[in-house]
Amino acid sequence: MINTLNQTARRIPAYTIYIAGIALAAWTIYAALATPDPAKVLERDLGTRGLQILIATLCITPLRWYGVNLLKFRRALGLMGFMFITLHFLTWMLLDLALRWSEILTDLTKRPFIIVGFLAFVALIPLAVTSNNAMIKRLGATRWKRLHWLAYPATLAGAVHFVMIGKVYTLESALYFLAVAGLLIARRLKSRKKAPQPA
Numbered sequence: 001m002i003n004t005l006n007q008t009a010r011r012i013p014a015y016t017i018y019i020a021g022i023a024l025a026a027w028t029i030y031a032a033l034a035t036p037d038p039a040k041v042l043e044r045d046l047g048t049r050g051l052q053i054l055i056a057t058l059c060i061t062p063l064r065w066y067g068v069n070l071l072k073f074r075r076a077l078g079l080m081g082f083m084f085i086t087l088h089f090l091t092w093m094l095l096d097l098a099l100r101w102s103e104i105l106t107d108l109t110k111r112p113f114i115i116v117g118f119l120a121f122v123a124l125i126p127l128a129v130t131s132n133n134a135m136i137k138r139l140g141a142t143r144w145k146r147l148h149w150l151a152y153p154a155t156l157a158g159a160v161h162f163v164m165i166g167k168v169y170t171l172e173s174a175l176y177f178l179a180v181a182g183l184l185i186a187r188r189l190k191s192r193k194k195a196p197q198p199a
Contacts, residue, residue, distance in 0.1 A: 002067045014072050021080030024049065025087060039095035046091055047117075050084030051162055051176060054155045057081055058183045065190070075131050078151065082128040085158070089121050113164035120157035123150050152184045 028049060032042035057077040060070050097103050107114040127148055129135070136144045159180045163173040 006067075006069050009070055009072070014076050017073050017076035017080060021053070021076075021083060025084065039091065043088060043091040043096055046084050047088035047158075047162070050081050050088055051155070051158050053077055053081035053084060054151070054158060055176065055179050055183070058151060058155060058180065062183065062186055062190075079128060079131055082124050085121055085124060089118075113161055116157050116164060117161035120154050120161055123154035123157065127151055127154070152180070152187065156180045156184060 025046070028045050029042060032038045032045060035041045057074055060074045060077070063070060093099060093104060097107070108118055109115070127150055130139065130144065130147060139147065156177075159173075159177040163169060163177050166173055
């Protein structure tokens with residue numbers, strides 16, 4: 001089963017993730033326009049899709065521990081997640097608050113769930129900027145890997161933002177938070193096992 005999955009993955013070009021991501025974004029926008037409150041629906045759905053894609057990106061590493069190799073798709077998934085989160089942020093600024101800068105600044109300094117979400121977005125920016133071979137070469141593999149560890153706290157902050165948005169906590173929001181927290185803990189435990197033991 002795992003061999004079949006890996007063989008199928010090898011035949012699928014990584015660029016199909018970009019095509020699928022852009023198509024999903026277009027569909028999300030189109031579907032939101034048919035609702036009574038397009039801005040709110042679009043803002044919510046873009047953020048949700050972005051969080052889901054980022055969680056899927058984080059799953060690629062633990063899947064490798066069990067023999068499933070989807071590493072070739074990780075960069076594309078991460079960038080598509082960042083695209084959705086960027087569109088979510090722009091929707092909030094342009095459509096929800098209509099570039100009313102005083103309200104935007106107030107939200108960014110006084111509303112906790114907005115602050116957490118903005119910090120998550122800011123943390124994703126250097127990851128997106130350095131998601132190319134040239135930056136890996138420029139930073140060096142060790143520094144690049146250390147920087148990209150930010151994907152975990154950034155996605156966790158995104159999950160916390162999602163939880164804080166709802167006035168009533170839902171099973172969906174709890175599952176997102178638990179998924180990211182579980183992935184972060186699993187990665188930390190794996191790193192400790194690989195670390196050399198003191199003599």
